Amino acid sequence: MTLPASQLQGDDSLSALIDGELDDDTAQRLLRRLGTDAHERDRFAQYCAIGDALRGLPDGDPGFTARVMAALEHEATVLAPLRRQRDRRPALWLAAATVAAISWGLWHSDPRQPLPSPPLASAPMLVPAVDATAYVAAHQDFAQAVMAMPEMQFTRVSLNGDGR
Amino acid sequence: MTPRRFVLSARTAPRRFTCLVVLALLPLPAAADYLPRHEAAALLQRMADASRRLAYEGVFVVQSGGEMQTLAISNRPIGGAKESRLAAMDGVQREVRCTQTGSLSLVSEGGQLRMERRLNSRHFPDLLPQDATPLANWYGVRLGEFARVAGLDCRQVELTPRDGFRWGHVLCAEKDSALPLKAVMVNERGKPLMQYAFAEIRLGSAPRMNTAPTLPEVPDSARPVVGDSVLVKQLPPGFSRVTAVRRTLPNRPGEVEHWVFSDGLTHVSLFLENSPRPVETVRGQSKQGMIHLLTRQVGPLRATILGDAPWATVEAIAMNLEARGGER
Structure with a gap:
């Protein structure tokens, strides 16, 4: 179910955006606002982090957490979004609409289409080291380093579409 | 301590993906x-x-x-x-x-x-x-x-x-x-x-170089790739493929394909090699978090993506690889 803009205000609209419950026009309008309003962007990052925390999800992207934590440091009050009671169906269209809107509205110099990546589930389970020495050595031709092999840590992950 | 295994459910995955994509591209x-x-x-x-x-x-x-x-x-x-x-x-x-x-x-x-x-x-x-x-x-x-x-x-x-x-x-x-x-x-x-x-x-000084005007004759271990074995459906903004060669790797038998994607400052390598058995999808990270790596199976090939780039970049490239039809 998608909701028109008239039924949404403030906090509701961000929450509905994350849930994929906005109609296309409203979603695109909100995404453009996120691109220009640092305060709204910070709130969006907080909502994402709070949602993950409530569901007990691990931090799959260190950069994401860092950005959120940086935003939190500047916020005196954290508002937790109310959980909607009705059934929510995954809306994959939102991923495409999200990136399309950003690409169209914010990346004028690059008309690329969205990155249609399926979600990645991270399993924080250490696995035996992959022998990456040869790959790192070959990559050195392009990397900045003229250094020794870095110490690496490996985890097993689940990837939608594996084995295609 | 027994490690906990987390899996994103069908309900939570789109939400999380929306968050990651929006925050990465803002x-x-x-x-x-x-x-x-x-x-x-x-x-x-x-x-x-x-x-x-x-x-x-x-x-x-x-x-x-x-x-x-x-x-x-x-x-x-x-x-x-x-x-x-x-x-x-x-x-x-x-x-x-x-x-x-x-x-x-x-x-x-x-x-x-x-x-x-x-x-x-x-x-x-x-x-x-x-x-x-x-x-x-x-x-x-x-x-x-x-x-x-x-x-x-x-x-x-x-x-x-x-x-x-x-x-x-x-x-x-x-x-x-x-x-x-x-x-x-x-x-x-x-x-x-x-x-x-x-x-x-x-x-401003013109240093006296010890190098000969031309390099010693060293056999070129790399040759251009003829025909792509995988399709990269989409790259992160600003990235393009700058190199695609077949080469040997140090201390490794056989040849691999080595592709490099770059925005001019960030470089990410993709290595493709035949894989007799399907490989497990594994993520690697250097201690300082500068280098990220992901190995996965793409059709009959083992793909290893590696770069001194954020995880989002390696992940985006890895997830947009698609096997081309037929064997190489």
């Missing part, structure tokens, strides 16, 4: 002190040109995590190109020589000299691409504080990524020539991941 906040793009592009190009067109020799230090290395460098312009030589001053005896005809790595270990052709002539302070102007599309550029490096005055130039697909950089450009005297790669919190700095440098 531009940096408008700031009055970022240079206009045309000025940023001109400054970046000036720094890029200086590292090739100037004659200089000196010693610089590379530091990453707990590792540190000192290298001697000499550079002189030859026509529109450069001729440079780097020599490691500690650890294994290693040299990199770059001429108009290519780049060579010489490693002396156990009394034996090993020579290998490099696919690229990139090294400090020549880190920016030949055409540096497009970088202004992907990085906000602003002038920072004045500083002093190796006895010379310089001014910091901060490159802040406009999205989450690249690390930030802080360069210190010599006040007259714009030659980068120092370069620091930083993560999204501004924490240094790797840094270079000249300890001493002599500008």
Whole structure:
């Protein structure tokens, strides 16, 4: 179910955006606002982090957490979004609409289409080291380093579409 | 402690993906002190040109995590190109020589000299691409504080990524020539991941090079790829494929395909090799978080994606690989 803009205000609209419950026009309008309003962007990052925390999800992207934590440091009050009671169906269209809107509205110099990546589930389970020495050595031709092999840590992950 | 295994459910995965994509692609906040793009592009190009067109020799230090290395460098312009030589001053005896005809790595270990052709002539302070102007599309550029490096005055130039697909950089450009005297790669919190700095440098002299005008004859271990074996459906903004070769890897039998994607400053390698058994999908990360790696199965091939780039970049490339129909 998608909701028109008239039924949404403030906090509701961000929450509905994350849930994929906005109609296309409203979603695109909100995404453009996120691109220009640092305060709204910070709130969006907080909502994402709070949602993950409530569901007990691990931090799959260190950069994401860092950005959120940086935003939190500047916020005196954290508002937790109310959980909607009705059934929510995954809306994959939102991923495409999200990136399309950003690409169209914010990346004028690059008309690329969205990155249609399926979600990645991270399993924080250490696995035996992959022998990456040869790959790192070959990559050195392009990397900045003229250094020794870095110490690496490996985890097993689940990837939608594996084995295609 | 028993490790917990987390799996995203069908309900939560789209929500999380929305968060990650939106946050990765949002531009940096408008700031009055970022240079206009045309000025940023001109400054970046000036720094890029200086590292090739100037004659200089000196010693610089590379530091990453707990590792540190000192290298001697000499550079002189030859026509529109450069001729440079780097020599490691500690650890294994290693040299990199770059001429108009290519780049060579010489490693002396156990009394034996090993020579290998490099696919690229990139090294400090020549880190920016030949055409540096497009970088202004992907990085906000602003002038920072004045500083002093190796006895010379310089001014910091901060490159802040406009999205989450690249690390930030802080360069210190010599006040007259714009030659980068120092370069620091930083993560999204501004924490240094790797840094270079000249300890001493002599500008303007034409150093006497020990290199021969042409490189020794070393068989080229790489040849161009004919026909792509996988399809990359989409790349992160600003990235394009800059190299695709078949090559052997050090101490590994057989050939692999080595592709490189870059925005000019960030480089991500993709290695493709036949895989008799399906491989497990594994994510790797260097201790400092600078290098990320992902290995996965793509059709009959094992794909390893590796780069000194944020996880989002490696992940985006890995997840957009698709096997082409039929065997190679």
